[in-house]
Amino acid sequence: MSEDLYRGAPDPEDLLERLERFVNPGRARIYRLLGMNSIEWRGAGSIVHDSTGKEFVDLCAGYAVMNAGHRHPKIVGALADCLGRMGLSTKTMLSAGEVDVAERLAGLLPGDLQMSFFSATGAEANELAMKLARVTTGRNNFVAATKGYHGMTMGCLSATAKGSYRDAFGPLLEGVVHVPFDDLHALENAVGDDTAAVILEPIQGEAGAVVPGEDYLSGVREICDRTGALLILDEVQTGMGRTGRNFACEHWNVVPDIITLAKGLGGGVFPVAATAAKPHVFEIFDENPYVHATTTGGNPLAMAAALAALDVMVEEDFASQARVKGEFVLRRLEALREQYPEVIADVRGRGLLTGIGFTNASGGLMVLSELFERGVLVIPSLMDWTVMRIPPPLNIDMEILERGMGILDDVMADLAPTIRELV
Ligand code: PLP
Numbered sequence: 199m200s201e202d203l204y205r206g207a208p209d210p211e212d213l214l215e216r217l218e219r220f221v222n223p224g225r226a227r228i229y230r231l232l233g234m235n236s237i238e239w240r241g242a243g244s245i246v247h248d249s250t251g252k253e254f255v256d257l258c259a260g261y262a263v264m265n266a267g268h269r270h271p272k273i274v275g276a277l278a279d280c281l282g283r284m285g286l287s288t289k290t291m292l293s294a295g296e297v298d299v300a301e302r303l304a305g306l307l308p309g310d311l312q313m314s315f316f317s318a319t320g321a322e323a324n325e326l327a328m329k330l331a332r333v334t335t336g337r338n339n340f341v342a343a344t345k346g347y348h349g350m351t352m353g354c355l356s357a358t359a360k361g362s363y364r365d366a367f368g369p370l371l372e373g374v375v376h377v378p379f380d381d382l383h384a385l386e387n388a389v390g391d392d393t394a395a396v397i398l399e400p401i402q403g404e405a406g407a408v409v410p411g412e413d414y415l416s417g418v419r420e421i422c423d424r425t426g427a428l429l430i431l432d433e434v435q436t437g438m439g440r441t442g443r444n445f446a447c448e449h450w451n452v453v454p455d456i457i458t459l460a461k462g463l464g465g466g467v468f469p470v471a472a473t474a475a476k477p478h479v480f481e482i483f484d485e486n487p488y489v490h491a492t493t494t495g496g497n498p499l500a501m502a503a504a505l506a507a508l509d510v511m512v513e514e515d516f517a518s519q520a521r522v523k524g525e526f527v528l529r530r531l532e533a534l535r536e537q538y539p540e541v542i543a544d545v546r547g548r549g550l551l552t553g554i555g556f557t558n559a560s561g562g563l564m565v566l567s568e569l570f571e572r573g574v575l576v577i578p579s580l581m582d583w584t585v586m587r588i589p590p591p592l593n594i595d596m597e598i599l600e601r602g603m604g605i606l607d608d609v610m611a612d613l614a615p616t617i618r619e620l621v
Contacts, residue, residue, distance in 0.1 A: 203239075214230065214235060217229075236252060246575065255605070257588045257589075259590055262551065267593055270467075276502045287497045293497075296314075296316055296496035299316065299505050300314040302508050303508070311456075311475060313479070316472050316501070316504075318470065318500070320434035321349025323472060324434070325353045327458050330480070341389050342374060344359050346379065347403065347405065355367065355370055373392070380410040382414060385417075389421055399432045400436055401548055401551060404579050406585025407546050433457050437463070438459065439462070439520050440549055440592065441548040442550075463504050464504060472504075523594065523596070524548065530607075534606070537610070553587045555584055555585050560617075561620060563578065572609065
């Protein structure tokens with residue numbers, strides 16, 4: 199191990215203490231409780247080293263962000279090239295990047311999702327989607343799904359259905375109704391002539407990789423068409439090849455009126471989000487070009503990263519990689535479920551968005567913490583803590599993926615007897 203690579207790294211205990219004092223005491227407590235006190239220091243591909251040189255297999259990709267792995271050379275190269283000539287935007291001159299990425303996206307997205315607005319976060323992308331739905335339809339209300347996650351800003355939080363995230367901040371937007379996911383009957387009853395849009399994840403991510411039935415999304419599209427509500431598909435997590443198609447809506451040949459992207463769109467090196475829509479949904483910008491704006495959205499650096507990320511997604515056929523490797527992961531998880539039925543309730547997912555449903559939340563967190571100790575990164579599900587998720591980089595080497603899954607086998611063998619006692 200070269201000492202130089204780790205020079206300047208802070209002491210983890212000192213960092214935790216400062217995290218507690220200056221950033222977020224609760225998070226410091228959780229890191230301590232789960233024994234997760236390693237500092238991320240170097241990442242390449244699907245491997246991360248902490249500040250002491252300990253190696254981690256990354257099976258979570260920063261909550262499904264590093265679809266291309268850490269610091270993909272082509273994406274880093276594009277960013278570095280751009281930084282060599284331009285940082286953020288003047289906002290007064292023409293900027294080539296945003297037009298290039300919008301045109302590229304229009305070519306890749308299904309149907310006539312032709313126009314794009316760029317921002318930095320998934321929440322911003324959804325916030326605009328909701329605003330556009332209101333102005334396009336002249337209606338106020340939204341229908342969203344139970345356990346859906348759309349971000350933490352006021353509008354998005356209104357669509358995000360978890361009390362513990364919402365309760366402290368009310369009142370939120372009026373007129374947002376939540377219905378069970380994958381229940382067309384409930385959706386049909388909730389959508390009315392005052393519904394501006396139905397907003398859904400095609401596969402729920404933070405709910406724990408919940409895949410709907412085959413007819414669900416086309417049924418939702420039909421209800422929206424019949425009632426004049428727009429369909430907003432939040433593909434912040436499911437987009438960019440993650441579920442085995444470039445965009446998850448393609449599994450069911452459904453074209454939404456508005457699609458939102460983030461996470462993988464920045465190639466794992468820069469925050470980039472997009473709200474893409476059919477041309478008529480963007481008509482408001484014709485009347486008032488600055489009716490919605492953000493100072494840094496669509497900046498040259500972000501767009502250099504996004505254009506390279508889209509190229510890499512296509513060149514390396516991330517969708518196929520996710521399909522093949524996702525089947526491998528699900529097979530291994532299914533074997534674990536058969537081996538430990540009192541501990542693992544179910545396994546689910548599509549492509550490389552996969553999850554293990556534990557019979558109790560403590561079991562999932564124990565496994566997550568022990569995996570961390572043994573050098574494997576996985577994540578919980580924000581909307582359902584009983585589900586531990588495995589959304590690795592899509593271009594992860596099979597050998598590394600097998601190593602990570604092998605360590606999961608070992609951890610389950612060691613912890614299953616204890617977790618069984620907790621049930
Ligand atoms: N929508 C979905 C489906 C997400 O999974 C997330 C984040 O996990 C968001 C929106 C919010 O994105 P951000 O955290 O970038 O605001």
